[in-house]
Amino acid sequence: MEEEYIEINNKKIYFTVQRKKIKNINLKVNINKKIYISVPLDMSLDNIKKVIEKKYKWINKQIEYYETFSEIKENLYFENGETVFILGKQYLMNIVADNKNSIELKGKYIKIHVKEKYISNKKYINKIYNGWLKNYAMDVYKGISFEYEKKLKRHNVKNPKIIIRKMNKRWGSCLPKENKIILNLKLIKAPICCIEYVILHELCHFKYQNHSKQFYNHINVFMPDWKERKKILDEEYMGVV
Numbered sequence: 001m002e003e004e005y006i007e008i009n010n011k012k013i014y015f016t017v018q019r020k021k022i023k024n025i026n027l028k029v030n031i032n033k034k035i036y037i038s039v040p041l042d043m044s045l046d047n048i049k050k051v052i053e054k055k056y057k058w059i060n061k062q063i064e065y066y067e068t069f070s071e072i073k074e075n076l077y078f079e080n081g082e083t084v085f086i087l088g089k090q091y092l093m094n095i096v097a098d099n100k101n102s103i104e105l106k107g108k109y110i111k112i113h114v115k116e117k118y119i120s121n122k123k124y125i126n127k128i129y130n131g132w133l134k135n136y137a138m139d140v141y142k143g144i145s146f147e148y149e150k151k152l153k154r155h156n157v158k159n160p161k162i163i164i165r166k167m168n169k170r171w172g173s174c175l176p177k178e179n180k181i182i183l184n185l186k187l188i189k190a191p192i193c194c195i196e197y198v199i200l201h202e203l204c205h206f207k208y209q210n211h212s213k214q215f216y217n218h219i220n221v222f223m224p225d226w227k228e229r230k231k232i233l234d235e236e237y238m239g240v241v
Contacts, residue, residue: 006049008056015052019043027055029062031193031228078125084110087140088191095125103132134164137188144192144199145181151222155207171198171233174205190237197229 002017015035026038039048052059076082082093091110098113105111118124141162149157160179167184174181181202187195200223208215219226 004045004048006052008053013052013056013059017045017048025051027051027059029059029066030225031066031232033063033066035059076126076129078112078122078129085189086110086136087188088194095119101128103129133188134185137164137183137185138162140188140192140195141183141199144196145203148196148200148203148222152203152206155204155218157203157206160203160206172202174202174209176206176209190233193229194233194237197223197226197233200226 002019003014004017005012005014007013013035015037018036018038019041020038022038022040025040025043028036030036035052037048037051039051076084076093078093078095080093080095084091084093086105090108091105092108093112094109095112095114097116097119099115100113101115102113103110104113112125112129114125114128141164145160145162149159158179160181163180163182164185165182166186167182170184171187172181172183181199183198183202187198200219204215204218204222208218216226223229
């Protein structure tokens with residue numbers, strides 16, 4: 001690997017080059033906001049820099065996305081202006097009276113519409129919110145699981161059932177004999193990249209029902225930056241469980 005840089009708008013942009021026997025260029029920004037580019041063996045540095053320059057706006061968007069990750073501090077009383085975390089992003093709670101119950105993420109707000117007669121009933125609003133959160137989490141978890149199941153199909157992963165629970169000491173667990181994975185509801189608070197890591201971790205237990213070197217090597221095949229994703233969970237979100 002080679003570390004290089006290019007100056008764009010009087011700013012040095014550092015990136016790591018990996019030359020491989022490939023035809024296509026692969027550019028990515030990882031969780032630590034480092035830029036990696038895989039290129040064919042004979043590609044010149046000038047041409048590589050042209051790619052970085054062309055993709056500069058996209059690179060900035062990725063960096064800005066990772067900069068939105070914040071330490072989660074949530075203690076809800078279901079009052080307007082409270083902070084709610086969903087997928088690593090902060091939303092301000094906005095509770096409004098309506099003729100039916102519904103919840104939506106809109107801009108920087110989580111808008112909670114509650115039947116007017118229950119607008120002051122915190123326990124009722126809590127129930128509405130937690131029901132919505134579980135459904136929202138299930139949609140996210142199923143979507144991620146489906147994508148990794150396709151990659152792990154030849155490793156005996158066959159459409160496991162997803163169960164969501166509130167857990168105090170772990171993000172997830174795997175029950176291979178029952179073809180189930182259990183995921184913590186609070187995981188939905190973390191960034192999508194961290195959720196992907198936890199789900200892949202549990203799915204890989206269908207092949208290795210331990211935490212051996214082979215198990216982590218197996219994860220590494222499908223997610224080379226899994227340690228960085230795990231680090232975010234450990235450092236920023238461990239207080240959630």
